[in-house]
Amino acid sequence: MAVAERWLGDWARQRESQLEEYRLMFRAFRRDRLAVISLFIILLFIFGAIFAPYLTPYPEEGAGSPNTAQRFLPPSWEHPFGTEYLGRDVLARVLFGGRSSLSIGFLVVIIAVGIGMPLGALAGYFGGWLDEVIMRITDMFLAFPPLLLAIAIAAALGPSFVNAMIAIALTWWPWYTRLVRAQTISLRERSFVEAARGMGVGRLTIIFRHILPNIFTPVLVQSTMDIGSAILTGAAMSFIGLGAQPPTADWGRMVSTGRIYFLHQPWYGTFPGLAIFLVTLSFNLLGDGIREVIDPRSRRAA
Amino acid sequence: MRKWVYLGRRLALAALVLLSVSVITFFISRVVPSNPAAKWVGPHPTKEQIAAARIKLGLDKPLYAQYFMYMSDLSRGDFGVSVRTHQPIIKDLKTYLPATLELVLVGTIMALVIGIPFGVLSGAKKNSLLDHLSRLLAIAGVSMPTFWMGLLLQLFFFGKLGILPLGSRVDIATTLYHPVQQITGFYLIDSLVTGNLPAFRNTLVHLILPAFTLGTYAIGLTIRMTRSTMIEVLEEGYITAARAAGIPERTILFRLALKNAIIPTLTVVALSFVYSVTGAILVEVIFSWPGLGRYVTEAVLGVDFPVIMAVTLVVTVLYVFINLSMDLLQAFLDPRVTLG
Numbered sequence: 001m002a003v004a005e006r007w008l009g010d011w012a013r014q015r016e017s018q019l020e021e022y023r024l025m026f027r028a029f030r031r032d033r034l035a036v037i038s039l040f041i042i043l044l045f046i047f048g049a050i051f052a053p054y055l056t057p058y059p060e061e062g063a064g065s066p067n068t069a070q071r072f073l074p075p076s077w078e079h080p081f082g083t084e085y086l087g088r089d090v091l092a093r094v095l096f097g098g099r100s101s102l103s104i105g106f107l108v109v110i111i112a113v114g115i116g117m118p119l120g121a122l123a124g125y126f127g128g129w130l131d132e133v134i135m136r137i138t139d140m141f142l143a144f145p146p147l148l149l150a151i152a153i154a155a156a157l158g159p160s161f162v163n164a165m166i167a168i169a170l171t172w173w174p175w176y177t178r179l180v181r182a183q184t185i186s187l188r189e190r191s192f193v194e195a196a197r198g199m200g201v202g203r204l205t206i207i208f209r210h211i212l213p214n215i216f217t218p219v220l221v222q223s224t225m226d227i228g229s230a231i232l233t234g235a236a237m238s239f240i241g242l243g244a245q246p247p248t249a250d251w252g253r254m255v256s257t258g259r260i261y262f263l264h265q266p267w268y269g270t271f272p273g274l275a276i277f278l279v280t281l282s283f284n285l286l287g288d289g290i291r292e293v294i295d296p297r298s299r300r301a302a
Numbered sequence: 303m304r305k306w307v308y309l310g311r312r313l314a315l316a317a318l319v320l321l322s323v324s325v326i327t328f329f330i331s332r333v334v335p336s337n338p339a340a341k342w343v344g345p346h347p348t349k350e351q352i353a354a355a356r357i358k359l360g361l362d363k364p365l366y367a368q369y370f371m372y373m374s375d376l377s378r379g380d381f382g383v384s385v386r387t388h389q390p391i392i393k394d395l396k397t398y399l400p401a402t403l404e405l406v407l408v409g410t411i412m413a414l415v416i417g418i419p420f421g422v423l424s425g426a427k428k429n430s431l432l433d434h435l436s437r438l439l440a441i442a443g444v445s446m447p448t449f450w451m452g453l454l455l456q457l458f459f460f461g462k463l464g465i466l467p468l469g470s471r472v473d474i475a476t477t478l479y480h481p482v483q484q485i486t487g488f489y490l491i492d493s494l495v496t497g498n499l500p501a502f503r504n505t506l507v508h509l510i511l512p513a514f515t516l517g518t519y520a521i522g523l524t525i526r527m528t529r530s531t532m533i534e535v536l537e538e539g540y541i542t543a544a545r546a547a548g549i550p551e552r553t554i555l556f557r558l559a560l561k562n563a564i565i566p567t568l569t570v571v572a573l574s575f576v577y578s579v580t581g582a583i584l585v586e587v588i589f590s591w592p593g594l595g596r597y598v599t600e601a602v603l604g605v606d607f608p609v610i611m612a613v614t615l616v617v618t619v620l621y622v623f624i625n626l627s628m629d630l631l632q633a634f635l636d637p638r639v640t641l642g
Contacts, residue, residue: 139315139319140319140322140323140326143319143322143323143618143621143622143625144323144326144614144618144621145576145577145579145580145617145618145621146580147580147581147583148580148583148598148613148614148617148618149614151583151598151602151610152327152330152610152611152614153330155602155605155607155610156330156607228445232445232447235447236447236448236449236584239447239449239584239587240583240584240587240599240602241599241602241603242602252447255447255449255450255453256449258453259449259453259588262453262456262457263456263457263460263461266457269450269453270454273447273449273450273453273454274450276447276450277442277445277446277447277450280445280446280447281441281442281445283445284441284444284445285441288441
C-alpha cells in the first residue's frame with residue numbers, strides 16, 4: 001500500500017510540474033510573434049473553408065457549376081480574384097478548394113500517426129524479433145523516394161481524393177514509427193513504468209496508458225510541421241491529376257489548369273498557388289515556434 | 303575491422319531493399335484493375351486481340367512466373383515496353399535520365415552557391431537583419447509549391463521581360479543549326495566537348511529557370527543547415543584562439559569555421575539531391591523538360607504501368623545508392639559516427 005501511495009504522490013508531483021511547464025511554454029509561445037500570426041492565418045483558412053458557402057456571393061460556382069458568360073474577368077470589386085475558364089469566381093473556388101487541400105493535410109497526418117505510433121510503441125517496448133520485423137518493414141518503406149511511391153500507389157488505385165490521401169499516408173507513417181520507437185525505448189525503464197509493471201498492470205495497458213501519453217508532445221510537434229508538407233504533397237499530387245477530381249475545387253488542380261492560361265490570365269493560377277504557399281508557410285513557422293518552445297536544445301541555436 | 307562488418311551489413315541491407323522494391327513495384331502494377339492487354343491493342347479492341355496480347359505480354363501465366371520473367375528481363379537491362387507507344391522503355395530512359403540528372407545537378411550546385419554564403423553570414427551575425435532575411439528565405443524555400451513558383455518565374459522572365467525561354471532543353475533553331483551530338487546525354491558536357499558553343503550557351507540559358515525552381519527547396523535547407531552548424535562551430539575554442547591571434551574575420555568564417563561546418567551541410571544537400579530527383583517531376587511538367595518526371599507523369603495519365611514501375615525502380619535504385627554512399631562516406635570520414 002505504501003508503495004502505491006508513494007507512487008501516487010510522485011505522479012501528482014509530476015503532474016503539477018508538467019502543468020507548470022505547459023504554462024511556461026504557453027507564455028514563451030505568445031512571445032513568438034511569427035508563430036502567433038501563423039496560427040491566426042491557419043485558423044482563418046480553416047474558417048474560410050468551413051463557412052465557404054456563406055462567405056462568398058457565388059456558392060454554386062464555388063461548388064462547381066459553370067457560368068460561361070463571365071469567363072476570364074480580371075480581378076475587380078465583384079470578383080476580387082477574377083474569374084476562370086468556366087467563368088467561376090476564383091475567390092469562391094479558393095475558399096471551397098481549402099476543404100480538400102486542408103483536409104488532405106490533416107487526414108494524412110492523422111492516418112500516419114495512427115499507423116506509425118502503435119507500431120513504434122510495440123517495437124520499442126517489446127524489442128526482440130517483433131522490433132526487428134517492424135523496423136525492417138519501416139526501412140523498406142523509407143527506401144522509396146516518397147513522392148514517387150505516392151504517385152505509383154495513387155496511380156495504381158486510380159485518381160481520387162481518398163486514394164491520394166491513402167497513398168501519401170502510406171509513405172508517411174514510417175517516420176512516426178521511428179520517432180515513437182526511440183521515445184518508447186527511452187521511457188521503458190523509467191520508474192513510473194516500472195512501478196506500473198510492479199503493480200501487475202498488463203503490458204498493452206502500460207503501452208497505451210502510461211507510455212503513449214508521454215510521447216504525445218514530440219509527436220504533436222512533428223505532426224504540426226508535417227501537416228504543411230502533407231498539404232504541399234497533396235497539392236503536388238492533384239497538380240499531376242491524382243487528387244480530388246473536378247468539379248470539386250482543389251488548389252493543386254486549379255494551378256494545374258491555370259497553367260494553360262497563365263501568361264495571359266495569370267490570376268487564375270496565382271491565387272490558389274498563393275493559398276498553398278501561405279498555408280504551408282504558416283504550418284512550418286508554427287511548427288518551428290512550438291519546437292523552440294518545447295525543445296530547449298533548439299532554443300539555444302535560435 | 304568493425305568498419306568492414308558495417309560495410310557488409312549495409313550492402314546486404316541495400317540488396318534486400320532493392321529486391322523488395324522490385325517485388326513491390328511488380329505487385330503494385332499487377333493488382334491494378336486496369337487492363338494492360340486492352341491498352342496494348344489500342345482503341346476498340348476485339349476479344350481475340352486482347353487474348354492474343356495477354357499471351358504476348360505473358361499476362362496469362364501465374365504471378366510468380368510473371369515476376370521471374372520480369373526479373374530476368376531486368377537483369378538484361380530490359381525494362382519492358384511502354385503499353386502506349388510500344389517503344390522499349392530502356393531506350394526512353396537513356397535520353398530522359400541524363401536530362402533529369404543534368405537539371406538536378408545544376409539545381410544542387412545553385413543551392414550550394416547561394417545557400418552556403420547566406421548560411422555562413424547569418425550564422426555569424428545572429429539576429430541581424432541579414433539573419434532574419436535569410437531565415438525567412440530558408441523557410442519560404444521549403445514551403446513553396448515548386449510548380450507554382452515555376453509559373454511565376456515564367457510569367458516574369460519570359461512573359462514580362464522576355465529574357466529567358468519558357469521551357470525545353472534547347473531552342474528548335476539550335477537543334478536545327480547546331481545540333482547537340484549525343485555522347486553522355488548531358489547537353490552541357492556534350493556541347494562543350496564537341497566545341498559546340500552556341501548549343502552550350504543555349505542549354506545554359508534554358509537551364510536557369512528550371513534549375514533555380516528545383517533548387518529552391520535545397521537552398522532553404524542549405525541555409526538552415528549551414529547557419530545552425532556555423533553557430534555551433536563558432537562557439538568552439540579554436541575559433542576564439544584564431545580571433546585572439548588576429549586572423550581576419552573573413553578567413554575565420556569561410557576557411558576555418560566553414561571547413562567543419564560543411565560536413566553536415568553536404569550530407570543534407572546529398573539527401574536533398576535525391577529529393578530533387580522526385581521534385582523534378584513537377585518542375586519538368588512546368589518547363590516541358592524532356593526528363594524522367596515528364597515521362598512518368600505522362601505515363602500516370604495514360605495508365606502506362608510498365609513505364610511508371612521502370613521509373614520508380616530506377617529512381618529508387620539511385621535513392622538507395624546515394625543514401626548508402628553518404629552513410630558509408632560519413633562513417634569512414636567522421637570518427638565520431640558510431641557504427642551500428
